Amino acid sequence: MKKYNVAVVGASGAVGEEILRVIEEIDFPLARMVPLASSRSAGNTVMFNGDEIVIKELTETVFEEEEIEIALFSAGGSVSAKYAPHAAAAGAVVIDNTSHFRMDDDVPLVVPEVNPEDIARWKIKGIIANPNCSTIQMVQALKPLDDAYDLLRVDVATYQATSGAGKSAMEELVRQMQDFFAFKLDESEHAKFPHQIALNLIPQIDVFLDSGYTKEEIKMVNETKKILHKNVELSATCVRVPVLRGHSEAVTMTFDSAVTAEEARSILAQAPNIIVQDKPEESIYPMPAACVDRNETFVGRIRNDLYREEMLHMWVVADNLRVGAATNAVRIAQKWIELGGFDA
Numbered sequence: 001m002k003k004y005n006v007a008v009v010g011a012s013g014a015v016g017e018e019i020l021r022v023i024e025e026i027d028f029p030l031a032r033m034v035p036l037a038s039s040r041s042a043g044n045t046v047m048f049n050g051d052e053i054v055i056k057e058l059t060e061t062v063f064e065e066e067e068i069e070i071a072l073f074s075a076g077g078s079v080s081a082k083y084a085p086h087a088a089a090a091g092a093v094v095i096d097n098t099s100h101f102r103m104d105d106d107v108p109l110v111v112p113e114v115n116p117e118d119i120a121r122w123k124i125k126g127i128i129a130n131p132n133c134s135t136i137q138m139v140q141a142l143k144p145l146d147d148a149y150d151l152l153r154v155d156v157a158t159y160q161a162t163s164g165a166g167k168s169a170m171e172e173l174v175r176q177m178q179d180f181f182a183f184k185l186d187e188s189e190h191a192k193f194p195h196q197i198a199l200n201l202i203p204q205i206d207v208f209l210d211s212g213y214t215k216e217e218i219k220m221v222n223e224t225k226k227i228l229h230k231n232v233e234l235s236a237t238c239v240r241v242p243v244l245r246g247h248s249e250a251v252t253m254t255f256d257s258a259v260t261a262e263e264a265r266s267i268l269a270q271a272p273n274i275i276v277q278d279k280p281e282e283s284i285y286p287m288p289a290a291c292v293d294r295n296e297t298f299v300g301r302i303r304n305d306l307y308r309e310e311m312l313h314m315w316v317v318a319d320n321l322r323v324g325a326a327t328n329a330v331r332i333a334q335k336w337i338e339l340g341g342f343d344a
């Protein structure tokens with residue numbers, strides 16, 4: 001079986017590190033791993049399969065020099081904008097975790113459990129986009145229900161962990177908690193978030209648009225439509241919460257026909273990479289603290305609407321660095337290989 005030279009761009013970052021962990025854990029046809037970052041981290045090492053490997057500097061020519069075949073990008077939109085075309089021109093398939101190419105008509109946006117067939121369009125630009133973390137876990141749960149009942153509308157409120165904004169954002173929360181215990185939270189600084197995040201909730205992720213929605217909220221709207229190939233109505237409220245890892249979502253769905261919680265529960269229990277945790281009488285439901293390092297999406301609190309039989313509510317939780325980023329990117333690579341790789 002063919003083995004591939006893989007580059008992880010942003011290997012010193014929160015998602016990049018997680019990509020290395022996910023590849024270590026699975027049976028990936030790897031020839032060589034090449035971690036890349038900026039000159040700040042180049043020369044440092046990362047652990048991979050028990051070895052310390054040196055981070056190389058990301059340059060326009062590194063993909064050709066290292067004969068990279070699969071390039072997993074997670075170093076921010078502007079880095080992808082500049083360097084992903086060089087990786088593709090060097091013959092690699094790029095799997096991009098940033099928002100930069102997601103809505104490009106010539107770039108497939110893929111969640112392998114939902115729209116694996118779109119991977120076939122990778123050849124147009126040599127790039128496959130990985131959706132937003134909040135979108136991935138939600139569409140994984142929406143897809144099987146849409147197949148069964150025809151989804152018309154989604155209303156979602158998210159509870160998003162600080163790691164979605166990178167390592168320094170996690171550190172900001174920890175630092176503020178330390179300041180709280182030292183009775184100096186008032187003096188604590190914030191750089192990654194518009195307000196103090198410790199002991200707080202911030203109903204703003206990314207910048208506001210003219211519509212009154214944030215960019216993060218509109219990403220969920222546009223990406224869900226592109227992935228499901230469906231003009232579903234969607235309204236999102238995205239909230240940053242003082243959790244380090246694990247995004248949670250309260251999702252309300254309106255279908256074309258009547259649906260029962262019991263049926264939905266059994267459909268979701270059979271869906272790929274979904275675990276139903278739904279025993280309210282025993283206080284069993286998904287929670288972010290219990291999803292860390294897991295590659296599955298957890299669904300619970302599945303219940304009928306009190307008034308309308310075509311509406312259903314659920315609570316969806318996943319590790320945003322894994323399911324919402326690294327795991328999905330690696331699964332795209334695996335699916336791309338399964339579908340024929342360069343010959344697909």
Ligand code: A2P
Binds near residue numbers: 010012016037074
């Ligand atoms: P570096 O350590 O060199 O700054 P996070 O999302 O956790 O903040 O991580 C961002 C990742 O993206 C890090 O690995 C960071 O590397 C990398 N990165 C940021 N800017 C660049 C750049 N201009 N070129 C290459 N890598 C970059």
